């Protein structure tokens with residue numbers, strides 16, 4: 001593949017529009033691939049764009065939130081290069097008991113008017129959230145949320161009541177639970193605190209996603225020369241072994257440029273499909 005290292009970013013500072021320690025897992029891949037130095041402002045209020053514990057609902061799509069975070073940071077800091085991260089965790093739609101995580105990462109280069117986004121789906125990051133309405137259920141729910149290795153949040157669905165975060169101490173958790181239960185008269189939601197600085201698994205996921213985005217930014221498009229070549233998707237249509245017709249089988253990765261639309265194939269998963277998948281040989 002004709003790609004070249006993007007040297008233009010070497011030694012430049014990159015603002016990470018976050019306040020929950022996401023610059024740490026991102027520094028390694030971005031330092032290695034692009035030679036940039038990541039930093040985040042100490043006092044950026046990104047919680048206004050939604051919190052995991054639900055006291056602030058996310059006001060828009062993840063992509064819109066990423067743009068809003070960078071815009072907020074740029075209003076205060078002169079930062080042509082910026083990164084923003086967003087995560088969402090919840091019950092898996094069809095695997096009972098499993099959690100599904102999504103992470104997004106957006107790179108914005110204001111000088112080149114360039115935006116590159118990458119996304120990661122993960123089943124590996126621990127997440128739990130349970131309604132707890134009796135003290136007997138509390139301890140098992142805490143453990144299913146990853147306690148004591150991971151910190152917890154306690155919240156109710158009732159507006160106006162506090163949301164407790166970063167809880168690790170057992171007696172403190174019991175106290176908070178009792179207080180919320182008495183005040184709301186209903187179940188209290190015990191959940192894993194998903195903020196990155198408290199969750200090593202989430203930090204690793206952000207690091208993996210960072211490596212993916214940084215590698216992409218280090219590749220410039222063979223057609224238009226802009227950085228960020230290589231958004232990939234599966235191309236179907238693996239040719240039939242007997243008649244060469246395209247089948248519905250997965251064929252190869254297709255890499256493309258978001259700016260000019262240029263695309264090219266990457267490694268194929270197979271060279272030909274079994275004729276039983278062929279619409280002509282086996283209609």
Ligand SMILES: [Zn+2]
Pocket residue numbers: 221222223224225226257258259260261262
């Ligand atoms: Zn291009």
Ligand SMILES: [Zn+2]
Pocket residue numbers: 240241242243244245275278279280281282
């Ligand atoms: Zn065929």
